[in-house]
Amino acid sequence: MAAPRRLGIPSAPALPAPVAAPLAAGGIPEAPRPFSEFVFEDVERASEIASDLIAIAAAKGGEEGLAEAVSEIDRLRTTERQPGLLQHAVKLFITHFPLARQTFTWKPLEKRQPNLVVPSKSSATGPVAARGLRAEVATAEQPPGSTSPENEVDFWREDPLINEHHEHWHLVYPTVPIPGSHESSSPGDKYPLGNRHGELFAYMHEQMRARYDAERLAVGMARVEQFDQYTASIPQGYNPGALALWDGGTWTAFRARPEGATLSDLTADGLAGVPGAKLAEQATFRDRMLAAAQNGY
Numbered sequence: 165m166a167a168p169r170r171l172g173i174p175s176a177p178a179l180p181a182p183v184a185a186p187l188a189a190g191g192i193p194e195a196p197r198p199f200s201e202f203v204f205e206d207v208e209r210a211s212e213i214a215s216d217l218i219a220i221a222a223a224k225g226g227e228e229g230l231a232e233a234v235s236e237i238d239r240l241r242t243t244e245r246q247p248g249l250l251q252h253a254v255k256l257f258i259t260h261f262p263l264a265r266q267t268f269t270w271k272p273l274e275k276r277q278p279n280l281v282v283p284s285k286s287s288a289t290g291p292v293a294a295r296g297l298r299a300e301v302a303t304a305e306q307p308p309g310s311t312s313p314e315n316e317v318d319f320w321r322e323d324p325l326i327n328e329h330h331e332h333w334h335l336v337y338p339t340v341p342i343p344g345s346h347e348s349s350s351p352g353d354k355y356p357l358g359n360r361h362g363e364l365f366a367y368m369h370e371q372m373r374a375r376y377d378a379e380r381l382a383v384g385m386a387r388v389e390q391f392d393q394y395t396a397s398i399p400q401g402y403n404p405g406a407l408a409l410w411d412g413g414t415w416t417a418f419r420a421r422p423e424g425a426t427l428s429d430l431t432a433d434g435l436a437g438v439p440g441a442k443l444a445e446q447a448t449f450r451d452r453m454l455a456a457a458q459n460g461y
């Protein structure tokens with residue numbers, strides 16, 4: 165399969181499945197598409213699993229209930245084939261079930277996924293990725309990190325703690341509600357959603373951007389410019405270096421974005437048909453959102 169050229173997103177289906185992948189009936193290596201938080205069905209399935217785990221743990225309650233949920237996770241490891249999906253479901257379970265949250269140690273991102281927070285300028289070579297375009301990255305004559313002067317704030321964009329905060333926020337407020345998680349004390353669990361609840365999304369991301377602006381000003385750079393013309397070229401290039409994602413079975417690498425690149429429609433399996441996969445749709449969303457805001461909603 166030809167590798168779709170996309171920016172800033174793991175090139176998931178680009179290379180053949182890892183050697184360890186089981187064979188399908190016809191003897192052809194089976195390569196399930198990795199879990200993506202941008203595919204609704206994936207997020208829905210993860211939410212469903214988390215909800216089941218909560219129901220199992222809550223049925224008997226206490227440590228006994230938790231032990232049964234852990235047994236169920238072990239069982240699911242043999243039946244859920246999509247790389248990364250069960251991991252995401254377990255993270256949702258731990259985030260949204262109080263006793264699990266109190267009981268299980270949640271290792272920091274740096275420990276769980278050290279290669280996902282490795283600085284672009286690190287001398288680390290990174291794992292041998294089974295997916296992605298590592299070879300292309302290695303041969304590209306693009307130094308690690310951002311092109312000048314954006315490299316001045318690489319330290320902030322690549323900061324493990326702010327990235328972990330972002331990850332955690334999206335686990336607390338998942339795209340798909342988790343039925344059965346009402347006993348959680350987390351405000352995001354009180355489904356159905358409250359009036360204007362969605363504004364939390366804009367609020368948190370605005371806070372992150374405000375800090376970004378502050379860091380830029382501190383090194384003598386201008387504030388962030390909005391990117392609202394999606395077909396325009398992006399002057400800044402970025403090479404993430406040894407960055408790689410481990411999904412429980414496979415490494416996925418991230419390739420460099422050259423200077424002057426442009427975005428394109430998503431065409432990969434599972435992504436091509438999702439709402440917003442086309443840039444034109446994104447422009448429509450943008451226009452509708454701005455119109456709604458201007459009309460007082």
Ligand SMILES: [Cu+2]
Binds near residue numbers: 330334369
């Ligand atoms: Cu976000």
